[in-house]
Each structure stands twice: as C-alpha cells, then as structure tokens.
Amino acid sequence: MHAFWMAMLLAFSSVESSNVDRKPYWDGKEQAWGYYAFHRARWVEFGGDPAKWGNATRLEQDKVMLQALRRYVANCPPDANLIVWIGNYHNIGHGSRKQTAYTIKLARELSKLKIKDK
Numbered sequence: 001m002h003a004f005w006m007a008m009l010l011a012f013s014s015v016e017s018s019n020v021d022r023k024p025y026w027d028g029k030e031q032a033w034g035y036y037a038f039h040r041a042r043w044v045e046f047g048g049d050p051a052k053w054g055n056a057t058r059l060e061q062d063k064v065m066l067q068a069l070r071r072y073v074a075n076c077p078p079d080a081n082l083i084v085w086i087g088n089y090h091n092i093g094h095g096s097r098k099q100t101a102y103t104i105k106l107a108r109e110l111s112k113l114k115i116k117d118k
Contacts, residue, residue: 005069007110008069009062009065009066009069010113011106011109012036012069012090013035013036014109015105015106016036016037017034017035017036017037019035020035021034021035022037023054024054027039033053033054034054034056035058035062035065036064036065036068038061038064040053042068042093043064046064046065046067046071047063047064048060048064068090069086072085072086072089075095076095077095080095080097083103083106083110084098084100084103084107085097087103087107088100088102088103091103
C-alpha cells in the first residue's frame with residue numbers, strides 16, 4: 001500500500017478512536033463504531049457490508065475507509081488544502097476549506113508520520 005494511504009489510515013484511526021476498535025457508541029448524532037467512527041449509513045455508502053457494521057475486522061474497516069478517502073481526495077478542488085478538505089469531509093460529511101479543531105488534530109497526527117499535504 002502506498003505510504004500516503006497508510007499514513008491517512010493511521011492518522012484517521014488515531015483521531016477517531018485512538019487506534020482502538022470501539023464498540024458502537026452514541027456520538028451525539030447517532031451510533032458510531034470502530035477505528036474510524038463510522039455511522040451505519042456512511043459505512044454502507046463506502047462499500048461496507050451492513051451485516052458487519054459494528055463487528056468487521058480491522059482489514060475490512062481499512063478497506064471501507066480507503067474507499068472513503070479515495071472519494072474525498074477525488075472531490076478535492078485543486079486549490080484546496082487536501083488535509084483540511086478530506087478531514088472535514090469525513091468529520092462533517094462534505095468537504096470544506098475551513099480549518100477546524102478536527103483538521104488541526106488530523107494534520108498534527110500526519111506530521112508525526114512525516115506526511116505532508118500536496
């Protein structure tokens with residue numbers, strides 16, 4: 001796997017769950033779960049098996065998250081900060097150029113891995 005994608009998986013997992021496979025929990029909006037805090041609808045949207053929401057393996061979660069990341073990147077405008085865009089896309093459901101506490105935390109995790117924005 002390309003180093004960029006691996007770093008993105010590690011950074012998102014760290015931000016979303018501290019790299020712990022969380023059991024389903026209420027996140028203030030709805031049930032979320034796993035290394036990437038997937039809501040059921042988002043899990044299915046990016047190719048996850050509905051029957052495995054809440055109990056998929058790490059590999060299955062990584063595959064679904066890679067699908068999500070690829071879509072976020074594909075939708076990123078050329079003049080937008082890639083990390084801010086995809087961080088917002090995952091966190092709030094759409095891309096945005098606005099830096100938030102979430103995207104700052106994501107960028108901090110990526111900098112620990114020595115991966116930088118385009």
